[in-house]
Amino acid sequence: MSNSYPVLERMVQKLSTRARLDTDDRQAILALPFVERSYHATTYVVREGDAPRRYCDFISEGFAFRQKLTANGGRQIVSVHLAGDFIDLQHLFLNIADHSVQALTELKVVGVERKALQRIALDRPAIGSALWIDALVDSSIYREWVMNIGRRDARARIAHLLCEVSVRMRAADLISEEKFELPLTQEQLADAVGLTPVHVNRTLKSLVDDGVVYRDKRYISFTDWGAIVGIAGFNPLYLHLDQTRGA
Numbered sequence: 001m002s003n004s005y006p007v008l009e010r011m012v013q014k015l016s017t018r019a020r021l022d023t024d025d026r027q028a029i030l031a032l033p034f035v036e037r038s039y040h041a042t043t044y045v046v047r048e049g050d051a052p053r054r055y056c057d058f059i060s061e062g063f064a065f066r067q068k069l070t071a072n073g074g075r076q077i078v079s080v081h082l083a084g085d086f087i088d089l090q091h092l093f094l095n096i097a098d099h100s101v102q103a104l105t106e107l108k109v110v111g112v113e114r115k116a117l118q119r120i121a122l123d124r125p126a127i128g129s130a131l132w133i134d135a136l137v138d139s140s141i142y143r144e145w146v147m148n149i150g151r152r153d154a155r156a157r158i159a160h161l162l163c164e165v166s167v168r169m170r171a172a173d174l175i176s177e178e179k180f181e182l183p184l185t186q187e188q189l190a191d192a193v194g195l196t197p198v199h200v201n202r203t204l205k206s207l208v209d210d211g212v213v214y215r216d217k218r219y220i221s222f223t224d225w226g227a228i229v230g231i232a233g234f235n236p237l238y239l240h241l242d243q244t245r246g247a
Helices: 006-016 023-030 114-123 125-151 154-171 186-193 197-209 225-232 241-245
Strands: 034-039 044-046 055-061 064-069 075-081 100-103 107-113 213-216 219-222
Touching: 006 023, 006 034, 006 055, 006 107, 006 125, 023 125, 034 055, 055 114, 064 186, 075 125, 075 186, 107 114, 114 125, 125 154, 125 186, 154 186, 154 197, 154 219, 154 225, 186 197, 197 213
Parallel strands: none
Antiparallel strands: 034 107, 044 100, 055 107, 064 075, 064 100, 213 219
């Protein structure tokens, strides 16, 4: 454990986009006790049914995903998280994990002590507001994913997920060009949109054949953004990108 400032700077930057933080707020975040940890792809970071861990993880590099399992082992991926996201902010005040989190890629996190994060969330209103807003944006994304699976057809579901990942990566300054890496395998993508891998493969191919998506292995780019947005019915309102300007 250490108190080296640079690894917490990204957390300060993220929370300062959620609410207006003063100098003391920023210093309080930078003074949080933490550890740096790494996870291999597919490793469980959080398991459903477990008590909250000592640390609350913030992604510094890589991707993770949340999932729920049915009684017979069927998996539903309910969200994807990238650098600049908290993995288990939901468990900051809850007594038990109600879902699992796995590393999607090689994953690096900053693990902040849960009790310390609770204290500054309660003691410093601006930080508390920033954490609240971040959790509420996550909830908004979950609602959109329910809509995606429940009411959109296969093409729209996949197109919508591609649009979301692209927009979120751009907002987090993780990409500067139109091309981005989609780290999901076809099986994982199928579990995220409620389709079979065969159906996903066929649908992706149709989007490529129609000239709206270009694929180079796991790299995706859009040849016609307006067309892919139309197919997806994508409206970024639910991402609350206005919150990235702070209060």
